[in-house]
Amino acid sequence: MNLQRYSRQTVFDEIGEAGQERLLRSRVAVIGVGAIGTVIANNLCRAGVGFVRLIDRDYVELGNLQRQVLYTEEDARQRVPKAVAACEHLREVNSEIELEPVITDVNSSNIEALISDIDLVLDGSDNLEARYLINEACFKENRPWIYAGAIVGAGMTMNIIPGETPCLRCLFSHSLPSGTGPTCSTAGVVNGITGVIASIASTEALKILIGSSDVRKTLLAIDIWSNLFDEITIEQNRDCPVCAHHEYKLLGRLSGSYTTSLCGRDSVQVVPGSKTTIDIERFAQRLKGIGTVRYSRFMLQFSGGEVEFSLFPDGRAIIDKVKDESAARSIYSEYIGL
Ligand SMILES: [Zn+2]
Structure with a gap:
């Protein structure tokens, strides 16, 4: 295989040719291809991750272009489904990897099938309920995942690895009643923070996929508007329903209409x-x-x-x-x- 196109990674000792070959054999899923998901997908495809499944339920609109870096005005005019538009643009960037668009709403009836053949799941979703579902599915299927979220000028990301780190339920022990928290539509978001959080998450993804010992085990919280940079150690909750007791309530819920x-x-x-x-x-x-x-x-x-x-x-x-x-x-x- 010609690794020349990845020469800036193969000369970097921490990745090298062996790491690059591992990336090319790796399979990831990005759940939600919006502000964070487009940056993650862009970075991972350019880095040569061999299989990338891009999952999104929505289509491109003009208001997305401020931060969702893979889309164009023409995509918005045509209302192209985001998963399809992202795959089409990324195929022009890297035709040597496999890209799979999936237009669907991720829910308890389909998430396990969407991640069962995947090495690492990346969070590009926009709500806590979806992240709780990803968390449960990844612990049940024993898959690492990377939480990433941003709003206004602030964002957080954490690597969540079954058996090695606490889980998302350890971090947020109570679920927010839906509709009560601020969202990107009510509070806004600057495109710098989604880019920073997604770039950090995609770098951690490379480390996890090549088996690096430098994988971060803390929660990273950044506010680029107020210039705050925090790394927080999260303790495992010994009573956590998901990572301690292996109870997967959301997965067991029949989705229905x-x-x-x-x-x-x-x-x-x-x-x-x-x-x-x-x-x-x-x-x-x-x-x-x-x-x-x-x-x-x-x-x-x-x-x-x-x-x-x-x-x-x-x-x-x-x-x-x-x-x-x-x-x-x-x-x-x-x-x-x-
Ligand atoms: Zn937990």
């Missing part, structure tokens, strides 16, 4: 209760008589009167311009009705 308000806009995602595959073209024909329809093999976009939504082949829909989840549900049942 559910709705989620999406961070950053007046949109609600509706996920049908049972696994389904819908024929996008057939739906497009059905909806043409009552509004404007655009579709590709990835999704269908409908707008008619006050109603706007995007429908994905797995029956999932993102309903736009709605204030609450019940309004989204009624639009879903009226127009899609699975």
